[in-house]
Amino acid sequence: MSTNTVLSYRSMEWNPQPGLSLGQAQQAIYHLLLDIVKHWPPEDVLEEFRHLFIHHAESVSDQAVPAMHVILFANDEAEFRNTLKRCCYILVNNWEMARRFDAVQGLVQVFEDPLLQRRTLSPTLKRLRKWVQNFIASQDFEELKLFAARLSEERTINRPGDWVNRYTSYLLVPQYVNEANSIEQRQAAKALSRRLKEKFKFDLALYTAHSQSALPRRQTVQNPTALGDSVLRLIKAIVAKRGEFTYHNLANLFLEQTKDTSYGNFKVMLPKYLLYTVRSNPISQKIYNHLQSRLTTLYPEHDADPLDASLLLRTSNRVIDCLMTENRQTPSPLFSLVLSQGNALTLAIVLLKLVLISRSSQIYLEVRIADLIRYYEQFPTEECQWVINFLEVFRVTFAIYTDNIEYNLVRINAPSTAKSSEDIIIDPLDNLDTFRIFSQKLNRHHS
Numbered sequence: 109m110s111t112n113t114v115l116s117y118r119s120m121e122w123n124p125q126p127g128l129s130l131g132q133a134q135q136a137i138y139h140l141l142l143d144i145v146k147h148w149p150p151e152d153v154l155e156e157f158r159h160l161f162i163h164h165a166e167s168v169s170d171q172a173v174p175a176m177h178v179i180l181f182a183n184d185e186a187e188f189r190n191t192l193k194r195c196c197y198i199l200v201n202n203w204e205m206a207r208r209f210d211a212v213q214g215l216v217q218v219f220e221d222p223l224l225q226r227r228t229l230s231p232t233l234k235r236l237r238k239w240v241q242n243f244i245a246s247q248d249f250e251e252l253k254l255f256a257a258r259l260s261e262e263r264t265i266n267r268p269g270d271w272v273n274r275y276t277s278y279l280l281v282p283q284y285v286n287e288a289n290s291i292e293q294r295q296a297a298k299a300l301s302r303r304l305k306e307k308f309k310f311d312l313a314l315y316t317a318h319s320q321s322a323l324p325r326r327q328t329v330q331n332p333t334a335l336g337d338s339v340l341r342l343i344k345a346i347v348a349k350r351g352e353f354t355y356h357n358l359a360n361l362f363l364e365q366t367k368d369t370s371y372g373n374f375k376v377m378l379p380k381y382l383l384y385t386v387r388s389n390p391i392s393q394k395i396y397n398h399l400q401s402r403l404t405t406l407y408p409e410h411d412a413d414p415l416d417a418s419l420l421l422r423t424s425n426r427v428i429d430c431l432m433t434e435n436r437q438t439p440s441p442l443f444s445l446v447l448s449q450g451n452a453l454t455l456a457i458v459l460l461k462l463v464l465i466s467r468s469s470q471i472y473l474e475v476r477i478a479d480l481i482r483y484y485e486q487f488p489t490e491e492c493q494w495v496i497n498f499l500e501v502f503r504v505t506f507a508i509y510t511d512n513i514e515y516n517l518v519r520i521n522a523p524s525t526a527k528s529s530e531d532i533i534i535d536p537l538d539n540l541d542t543f544r545i546f547s548q549k550l551n552r553h554h555s
Contacts, residue, residue, distance in 0.1 A: 133178035134191050140172050141195055145202040150211035153199065154218055161192060162221045164236050180232055188239050190290070193248055197292035200255055204296060209259035216256040219244050251283055251293075255300060271496055272485050274334065275503075277304035279481060281474040308332055309507045316343060333500050345453070346505055355457075355509055358384065359464035371419050372411030375403040378423070381465075382458050391451045395458065398442050402430050424466035431459065432476040438483055452498040456505040464509070477502070 128136060137160070145153050159165050160176055179188055196215060203211040224237050224244075243249055258276045272279065283289055283297035311332035318329040319340060333339045362381045366374050379399040383392045406426055410419060434440045446455045463470045481499070484492045 128175055128178050130178060130182045130184075130187065133175040134187075134194075136171055136175040137179070137191060137195060138198060141198050142202075145199055150203060150208050150214065154211065154214050157195070157199070157215070158218050158221065161195070161236075161240060162218065162223055164233060177232070180235055183235075185239050185242070189243055189246075189248065192240070192243055193252075194290040194292055196252055197290060197296050200252075201292050201296045201299075204255075204259060204299065212259045213256045216253055219249070251297075254279060255296065258300060258304065271334075271489050271492065272481050274496075275477070275481050275499055277301045277308070278474050278477045280304075281471060282478050285471060285475060305507075308503065312339075312504065312507055316340065333504060334496060335500050335504075339500075339504065342453070342501065342504060343508065346457075346508055353385075355385070355461060355464060359461060363465055366415055369415055370411065371407070371413050371415050374415045374419075375406065375411075375423070376400075378403060378427070382427075382461050385461075386454045386457055389451065389454050391446055391449055391454060395442065395446065395454075399427065399430065402426075420466055421468055424462050424469040425472045427462060428459070428469060428473050428476055431455065432473070433479050433483075436476070436479045439480055443480070447494050447498050450494075452494075452501040453505070455498065456502045459502070460505055460509055463506075 141153075141157070144156060148156075156172075160172060164173065164176060179191055182188075199215055200212055203209070203215075219240070224240055226237075228234055228237070254276060257273060278301075280297040280301035284294040284301065286294070289297075311330070315329045315331050319331075319337075331337075331339060335342060358381070362377070366377060369377070379396050382399070383396050386392050387396075403423070406423060407419070413419070430440060430442055431446075432440060432443055443455070459473060463473060477499070480495070484495050489496075
């Protein structure tokens with residue numbers, strides 16, 4: 109470590125008192141890392157982190173190692189784990205904001221230090237190495253690696269299970285809604301998830317625009333989906349609207365119709381609304397019957413009560429459970445039935461319509477998406493193609509309808525007075541190839 113770095117740190121005003129409690133020792137470590145991550149080069153910060161958590165050796169701070177002693181001698185592995193996690197995300201947050209993505213990857217590599225496997229007679233070092241090894245074997249470390257993988261250069265997804273890296277924006281959601289995680293971890297997860305969604309949305313709009321232009325092949329923009337060229341036809345099919353009956357308008361109309369109704373009546377009307385635009389699909393009747401049966405017995409004690417925001421949210425979340433996963437570990441029977449018959453778009457549209465009437469349910473839905481990704485991750489990639497197809501259709505659908513880029517269809521060679529897809533009624537016999545997709549950025553923003 110450079111002499112200048114050491115001197116610049118020692119000039120800072122940070123002098124915790126001796127005889128620290130566990131909480132004070134933890135705050136001392138956090139304060140140290142917060143200071144140095146803002147003033148030091150990442151390589152020096154990583155070296156200091158290694159000294160504290162791997163080597164348990166000298167530190168530029170006279171109080172850092174004693175503070176770590178207090179944490180270790182408390183003999184509480186859970187508290188040590190929380191300390192280590194929070195320290196990691198203090199660094200991740202600051203490096204992510206500074207766009208030092210290589211440093212985040214370097215943080216993960218610190219835990220590959222062979223010293224962790226070396227035998228020692230020191231009870232303190234033995235406890236430290238054992239606890240760090242347990243952290244490396246935990247889901248907490250998997251979550252840290254998730255950050256590093258997405259903040260580093262794009263990876264080639266060709267090994268079993270690697271397909272899940274496409275959907276990191278969803279896998280991060282459980283981290284930032286979990287109040288047991290530190291504020292640093294939650295902030296880092298939310299910021300990265302949002303950035304990944306924005307990137308996908310922008311790349312999709314860019315690809316859509318360039319794929320319809322006359323650019324030379326070498327200038328074409330990379331397709332951000334795993335759907336190939338068929339994504340253009342998918343977007344056209346999703347955007348195709350019938351006059352005033354857009355998904356947003358249908359959602360507003362349904363909310364208006366049910367605002368003064370009883371909860372029991374709302375439950376009768378909900379499946380009809382969800383399946384209105386896809387009722388010609390044979391699978392729709394099966395979905396309708398399944399939802400109707402489930403809703404009949406849902407919160408029956410409130411059937412005579414007026415519908416309110418709480419009942420709307422809880423009911424929407426229960427429908428999501430029914431459509432996705434009911435035990436948060438395995439796919440629901442309805443999810444498997446719908447996708448096994450090739451109805452990814454139908455399911456995506458039903459989920460979209462649900463979120464459009466219950467905006468607060470989108471986070472809940474994304475957590476269930478993460479549950480399913482984790483379930484299917486255990487299987488070979490070739491066995492997950494139908495699920496991957498659904499995930500691609502789902503994120504394209506939601507990028508189009510719930511974010512701040514609006515897509516419209518315009519018929520090619522139409523008269524100059526032709527209007528956008530808000531006013532186009534597309535006949536089922538129409539050739540979608542006669543339409544072009546146009547996108548524009550809107551001012552609205554949904555978090």
